[in-house]
Amino acid sequence: MLKVGILGATGMVGQRFVSLLADHPDFEIEVLTASPRSAGKKYEDAAKWYLDIEMPESVKDITVVNTDPKEVEDVDILFSALPSNIAAKVEPKFAEKYIVASNASAMRMEPDVPLLIPEVNPESLDLIEIQQEKRGWEGFIVTNPNCSTIALTLTLKPIYDLFDIKRVYVATMQAVSGAGYAGVPSMAILDNIIPFISGEEEKIETETLKILGTLKDDSIEPAKFKITASCHRVPVLDGHTEAVFIELEENFDIEDIKDAMAKFKGLPQKLNLPSAPKKPIIVLDDEDRPQPRIDRDNENGMAVTVGRLRKDNTIENSLKYVLVGHNTIRGAAGASVLNAELIKETIL
Ligand SMILES: NC(=O)C1=CN([C@@H]2O[C@H](COP(=O)(O)OP(=O)(O)OC[C@H]3O[C@@H](n4cnc5c(N)ncnc54)[C@H](OP(=O)(O)O)[C@@H]3O)[C@@H](O)[C@H]2O)C=CC1
Ligand SMILES: N[C@@H](CC(=O)OP(=O)(O)O)C(=O)O
Missing domain, CATH: 3.40.50.720 (NAD(P)-binding Rossmann-like Domain)
Known part of the structure; x- marks a missing residue:
């Protein structure tokens, strides 16, 4: 011990x-x-x-x-x-x-x-x-x-392993627990959405590229794709939801991406670490999932749940999906x- x-x-x-x-x-x-x-x-x-x-x-x-x-x-x-x-x-x-x-x-x-x-x-x-x-x-x-970056980057990793990413757009819907107990007054958030979380967009835009970057000499060279975020506080207690839009450099089969996400495993799973989720990414087919109240506790709050994974036929080589991750467990x-x-x- x-x-x-x-x-x-x-x-x-x-x-x-x-x-x-x-x-x-x-x-x-x-x-x-x-x-x-x-x-x-x-x-x-x-x-x-x-x-x-x-x-x-x-x-x-x-x-x-x-x-x-x-x-x-x-x-x-x-x-x-x-x-x-x-x-x-x-x-x-x-x-x-x-x-x-x-x-x-x-x-x-x-x-x-x-x-x-x-x-x-x-x-x-x-x-x-x-x-x-x-x-x-x-x-x-x-x-x-x-918290938002962890959930997003976990889902980007299996895609990034297979394809060159050109751009990522993400819109978050973040739970009130992310701001701490006294962070958002109830009068501000009930029956409402607040379209600003201080510093959050910048963190997503920089941290993601460091995590997916490459270790060169004595520091990390950030990944080279473009990423832009818009962050919003919503009246949910726990569990951040994110709508993710990705443009790849080449054409792809959506089933390959779905398969790569669903089968994705890393070192924690290999080493069978005590807190490692068996499946870090859970992919659902239901048309109305993931939802924070239902999906935030999957794998004791350590898995990110993805749904509505589909090809975006309006933009070349693009896909989109929605994810939910527990912000104070997997995200903190x-x-x-x-x-x-x-x-x-x-x-x-
Ligand atoms: N990655 C993520 O998703 C999330 C990250 N966070 C981050 O985690 C951290 C904690 O957040 P949260 O738990 O919500 O914050 P809280 O305000 O709920 O808790 C802060 C803690 O720090 C202590 N503290 C406050 N001021 C001082 C001080 N001057 N000296 C020593 N200790 C102090 C408090 O002690 P006391 O009770 O005595 O005041 C308390 O234990 C923050 O950095 C936050 O940004 C938070 C939520 C999610
Ligand atoms: N900003 C996050 C929580 C947080 O404190 O993030 P960070 O660990 O990056 O400071 C939220 O509001 O949901």
């Missing part, structure tokens, strides 16, 4: 980490950190529990500490669910000594930091040695992508846990 801590354990993503790690076969929760508002309290008193599954008994009596390397010791891996501005300051300090598996956006686009989806770009872990050498750290930081805490499982299996 490896000893782990959760940074920002009282927040929405922190609670997902707690629930995924409490009964994990390889990881044991030792440390929970939060802001000075929560430090010194028992976890059950510090965290206003948001999830619809019970708070695990094993964490209730753990005393929350400040998110400060001086207050953390004797752990192997730290999972970070900190706000990005705090993560930018403290994650590098923790990485001097510890492995940090971060869900925050602060370090994702640093050239020497892996932006990892284990099924898509496990080779990005080669950056760790470069990172440690350059920064003089004993530990290191590995990040998972933005579950993604970091899978990253750490891969690190344990291949590096430690």
